[in-house]
Amino acid sequence: xxxxxxxxxxxxxxxxxxxxxxxxxxxxxxxxxxxxxxxxxxxxxxxxxxxxxxxxxxxxxxxxxxxxxxxxxxxxxxxxxxxxxxxxxxxxxxxxxxxxxxxxxxxxxxxxxxxxxxxxxxxxxxxxxxxxxxxxxxxxxxxxxxxxxxxxxxxxxxxxxxxxxxxxxxxxxxxxxxxxxxxxxxxxxxxxxxxxxxxxxxxxxxxxxxxxxxxxxxxxxxxxxxxxxxxxxxxxxxxxxxxxxxxxxxxxxxxxxxxxxxxxxxxxxxxxxxxxxxxxxxxxxxxxxxxxxxxxxxxxxxxxxxxxxxxxxxxxxxxxxxxxxxxxxxxxxxxxxxxxxxxxxxxxxxxxxxxxxxxxxxxxxxxxxxxxxxxxxxxxxxxxxxxxxxxxxxxxxxxxxxxxxxxxxxxxxxxxxxxxxxxxxxxxxxxxxxxxxxxxxxxx
Numbered sequence: 001x002x003x004x005x006x007x008x009x010x011x012x013x014x015x016x017x018x019x020x021x022x023x024x025x026x027x028x029x030x031x032x033x034x035x036x037x038x039x040x041x042x043x044x045x046x047x048x049x050x051x052x053x054x055x056x057x058x059x060x061x062x063x064x065x066x067x068x069x070x071x072x073x074x075x076x077x078x079x080x081x082x083x084x085x086x087x088x089x090x091x092x093x094x095x096x097x098x099x100x101x102x103x104x105x106x107x108x109x110x111x112x113x114x115x116x117x118x119x120x121x122x123x124x125x126x127x128x129x130x131x132x133x134x135x136x137x138x139x140x141x142x143x144x145x146x147x148x149x150x151x152x153x154x155x156x157x158x159x160x161x162x163x164x165x166x167x168x169x170x171x172x173x174x175x176x177x178x179x180x181x182x183x184x185x186x187x188x189x190x191x192x193x194x195x196x197x198x199x200x201x202x203x204x205x206x207x208x209x210x211x212x213x214x215x216x217x218x219x220x221x222x223x224x225x226x227x228x229x230x231x232x233x234x235x236x237x238x239x240x241x242x243x244x245x246x247x248x249x250x251x252x253x254x255x256x257x258x259x260x261x262x263x264x265x266x267x268x269x270x271x272x273x274x275x276x277x278x279x280x281x282x283x284x285x286x287x288x289x290x291x292x293x294x295x296x297x298x299x300x301x302x303x304x305x306x307x308x309x310x311x312x313x314x315x316x317x318x319x320x321x322x323x324x325x326x327x328x329x330x331x332x333x334x335x336x337x338x339x340x341x342x343x344x345x346x347x348x349x350x351x352x353x354x355x356x357x358x359x360x361x362x363x364x365x366x367x368x369x370x371x372x373x374x375x376x377x378x379x380x381x382x383x384x385x386x387x388x389x390x391x392x393x394x395x396x397x398x399x400x401x402x403x404x405x406x407x408x409x410x411x412x413x414x415x416x417x418x419x420x421x422x423x424x425x426x427x428x429x430x431x432x433x434x435x436x437x438x439x440x441x442x443x444x
Contacts, residue, residue, distance in 0.1 A: 008061035008150070009036055014439065017067035017146060024079060025069045025144040030441045033174060037167040037436040038063035039150075039158035040208035041249065041382060041391050043217070043345050044329040046352050048319050049202050051273050052223030052294030054326045057208035058216070059433040060249055064160070066167040068145035070175040076129075080121055081148025087122030091142040091172065095130035097196045124161070127192035128168035132178075134191060141175045158251075158382060158389075162205035165192040166436050174438050182210040182435070214434045217333050219326070223294045233336045247338055247377065248399040250392040251428040252370060252406050254362045255417035257387060269356060273319060276312040280304055293319040311357075318355035322348060342377025342393050349380030349390075359385030362414050366390045369409045375402045403427040 014034055022029040038059035045055025071077075078087040132139060147167065149160060169188050173180050180188070189206040193199045203225065208218050213229050220227040278291040283304040289295045298320050305313050325344045332341040349367055353359050359367075363385040370379035370390055375398025382391045394402045407426045411418035418426065 008038075008063070008433070009034070009065055013065065017065050017148065018441070020079075020146045021067040021069060021144065024077070024146060027069045027144075031069050032067050032441065033069070033171075034439045035066040035068070035167045035170045035174075035436065036063070036439060037066070037163040037170070038209060038212075038433045039160060039163055040205060040212070041158065042204070042208075043341070043378075043380075043391070043393070044322070044326045044348055046322060046348050046380060047269065047356050047358070048293075048322050048326075049204050049222045050270050051277070051292045051319055052221075053319060053323045054219060054221045055204055056326055056329060057204060057212070057218045057220070059209060059212040059435065060158075060251075060430040061433040062150040062158075062251075062428065062430060063433075064147065064149055064163040064167045066145055066147045066171050068143040068171045068175065071142035071144060074140060074142050075144075076125065076142040077144045078122060078125060079146050081146065081151075083121040085121075087125060089122070089126065089129075091129055091139045091176075093129070095126050095133060095196070097130065097198070123197060124164045124192065125168045127196035128165060128172055128188070130196045131169065131188040131191035132172060134195075135184075135188070137176070137178060139172060139176050143171055143175050145171060159205035159209065161193065161199070162189055162209055163436075165189045166206060166209050170436060170438050185210050209436050212433070212435045215432055217330070219330055223292075230330055230334050232333055246396055247393050248396050249430040249432065250370070250376070250379075250394050250399065250403060250406070251382070251389050251430060252366055252392065252403075252410070253389045253421055253426055253428075254366050254387065254410075255414065255420035255426075256360070256362050257420075269315060269358065272312055272315045276308055276316040279307055279312070280316070283307055298324075314355040314357065318351050321351055321355070338377055338393070345378030345380050345393060346371065349378075352381060352385065360387075362417055363387075363390060365413045366406075366410055369406055369413070373402045373405050373409075374398055399429045403429055 017034055018029040018032040021032045039062050040057050040059050042055055042057045045053060049055050074090040074092045076089050076091050129139065166185065166189055169185055186203055186206050190203050193201055202222060204220060207220055207227060211227060212218050216229040216231050218227055218229055273293055274291045277293045277296055280296045280300055281287050281289050281291060284300045293316060301316055301320055305316065308316060325348055329341055329344045353364060359381060363381055367379055367390050370376050370392045375395040377393045377395065379390055379392035382389050
């Protein structure tokens with residue numbers, strides 16, 4: 001178990017991946033381009049995106065690196081730092097969504113010389129080609145590439161799937177000389193996840209990864225899909241200088257890799273929110289509207305919440321209180337009030353446990369440890385709280401002390417799970433990061 005911090009990607013990390021791609025391709029390391037696709041956190045806006053609520057996000061200095069060189073032909077050859085095998089395909093092959101290729105018996109047409117399991121990790125590359133093809137882009141140049149995530153990091157709850165998809169999109173676009181806007185790439189990554197892979201998720205993750213700017217919070221209205229970046233001023237509460245110098249982001253890992261089978265059913269929460277919305281809309285005479293809580297006015301909820309069963313009332317209470325916390329958080333961040341911003345994050349975490357009723361014992365214990373940790377301004381689960389980690393904003397000058405405290409206290413409560421963290425850091429000290437980008441060697 002340990003504590004890790006630092007700039008990402010470091011020059012040594014970039015050099016390492018350039019050398020790896022040079023070995024694979026037989027090209028000079030200075031020709032290698034590197035896609036930097038960061039993970040994201042959501043400080044406020046827990047579990048309300050599917051109801052059209054407003055959420056917040058920012059990227060961190062950990063994530064996906066994809067080193068590549070353009071091929072001399074249409075061949076795409078990929079290796080991974082996390083998975084075995086080699087993915088080989090042609091960039092001009094027609095890619096079909098997984099359900100269509102399986103229905104038509106085409107799942108194995110891509111390359112009969114490649115083992116089937118290949119490399120299921122290659123599906124995101126295929127999905128990126130599918131997304132670009134589906135919008136009429138002409139792809140003729142493949143890549144030789146090597147992809148890896150931040151070492152020793154369990155990325156559960158940090159949007160690693162969106163970061164991978166975006167990395168492939170940026171690499172293929174760069175190799176083919178395509179100029180694509182962030183907004184277009186948000187849609188392309190949605191196609192990868194929703195259409196090609198058949199996943200049921202929204203666009204928060206890819207929006208945060210593609211639109212973030214260092215030191216800013218990205219706020220997105222999930223009903224209107226409109227976003228804005230909130231730039232902070234100097235910091236209040238006796239801090240001096242920029243807001244980015246006043247705080248660090250802690251990722252505290254639980255050691256829990258799989259969701260507990262005894263959890264109360266996270267998928268059920270969406271249906272419960274919709275049922276609550278349906279009852280409230282009927283009570284207000286608006287039953288023809290889509291049954292999502294963003295279509296229910298707060299005053300309607302207050303007037304008719306007695307009509308809801310206890311569990312439905314809790315889900316709706318979380319939605320409306322969380323939406324309000326996001327709005328207050330926007331103001332706190334914009335004014336540089338880290339203390340209030342942190343308190344809102346902690347309140348979000350508590351409502352997730354009490355009203356949304358998600359989380360499991362190890363993550364709840366980890367949350368409670370962070371609450372009493374020196375220097376912590378605010379904390380909550382990252383994701384649903386059934387596995388993965390908690391996030392916390394902490395005063396920068398107390399980050400090391402806080403990380404050590406969390407490691408020691410959590411190991412007392414969950415010694416077995418804590419022992420699973422020996423191969424990687426138990427706590428990461430992170431900084432805010434920038435949006436996804438391609439780094440080209442200035443000497444190439």
